[in-house]
Amino acid sequence: MPELPEVEHAAARLREAVLGHTIVRATVLHPSQRRHFPPAAQKAVVGQRIERIDRRAKVQLIHLANGAVLEVHFRMTGDWEFTPLADPAPRLERVRFETAEGVRVSLVDGRAFGVVRLHKPGQFVPIVAGPEPLTDDFTVEGFIASLAKRSGPIKPTLLDQKLVAGVGNIYASEACWEARIHPATPANTLSKARVQKLRDAVRLVLETAPSGRYYARDDVNERDIWRVYGKEGDACRRCNTRITKLVQAGRSTFYCARCQRR
DNA sequence: TGTGCCCTGGTA
DNA sequence: TACCAGGGCACA
Numbered sequence: 001m002p003e004l005p006e007v008e009h010a011a012a013r014l015r016e017a018v019l020g021h022t023i024v025r026a027t028v029l030h031p032s033q034r035r036h037f038p039p040a041a042q043k044a045v046v047g048q049r050i051e052r053i054d055r056r057a058k059v060q061l062i063h064l065a066n067g068a069v070l071e072v073h074f075r076m077t078g079d080w081e082f083t084p085l086a087d088p089a090p091r092l093e094r095v096r097f098e099t100a101e102g103v104r105v106s107l108v109d110g111r112a113f114g115v116v117r118l119h120k121p122g123q124f125v126p127i128v129a130g131p132e133p134l135t136d137d138f139t140v141e142g143f144i145a146s147l148a149k150r151s152g153p154i155k156p157t158l159l160d161q162k163l164v165a166g167v168g169n170i171y172a173s174e175a176c177w178e179a180r181i182h183p184a185t186p187a188n189t190l191s192k193a194r195v196q197k198l199r200d201a202v203r204l205v206l207e208t209a210p211s212g213r214y215y216a217r218d219d220v221n222e223r224d225i226w227r228v229y230g231k232e233g234d235a236c237r238r239c240n241t242r243i244t245k246l247v248q249a250g251r252s253t254f255y256c257a258r259c260q261r262r
Numbered sequence: 263t264g265t266g267c268c269c270t271g272g273t274a
Numbered sequence: 275t276a277c278c279a280g281g282g283c284a285c286a
Contacts (some may be wrong), residue, residue, distance in 0.1 A: 075281050111269050169280065251280060
């Protein structure tokens with residue numbers, strides 16, 4: 001799934017492809033997108049130059065010349081595809097932007113969960129999310145204070161974007177494994193030392209995430225990337241115990257019952 | 263704090 | 275052909 005490293009990479013690809021370009025057409029190709037990006041918004045971006053592209057949490061922010069901001073969230077399966085206008089459109093294209101410079105920017109999104117939203121000039125509200133995990137804002141002290149208020153199991157708690165930005169289901173399992181913390185441990189029962197370990201683990205798994213697109217990444221066997229995610233029944237790399245799967249808050253969690261203790 | 267919903271391609 | 279995957283949101 002596109003989590004922080006993948007979204008960062010997608011934003012970089014988008015910058016490389018169309019920063020400074022002028023949008024000449026925006027088209028919605030899937031009904032689910034019409035709710036968020038209606039025809040009036042599609043018209044409103046025409047003629048606008050792409051001035052800046054930022055990322056905050058898992059959201060890409062495309063700043064247009066008139067001060068409007070296009071907010072793009074890939075959710076589960078979203079990704080960018082860039083093609084010359086003369087080429088056939090990609091499969092599973094949900095939203096299309098065409099630039100005066102001849103580039104077709106397609107939001108491809110199999111499950112159509114992705115969201116494109118336009119904030120009119122002066123109406124952009126900053127994304128509500130916790131500290132960026134790979135910056136100095138993600139402090140041990142702040143993390144300890146946040147977790148002290150949370151009594152739920154630690155792994156689903158890590159998915160709360162207000163706690164720390166950009167961690168998704170895969171890296172939450174991976175971080176708990178790195179920190180040797182059982183995913184069901186109540187967040188507010190973790191010692192300061194273990195919170196510090198977890199904070200370091202979150203940073204480690206995000207920093208060492210494979211670069212490149214998660215989607216259509218065909219040069220690597222995805223299952224080989226992760227330590228525990230998707231590895232139910234496989235041997236733990238540390239202790240050889242079989243990896244266990246459980247469901248927390250409707251999401252799969254993978255962990256080693258031997259080296260991840262409560 | 264937990265559950266169900268939105269969605270549909272891929273897989274068993 | 276049925277089921278699974280899950281980010282974020284609304285709701286209980």
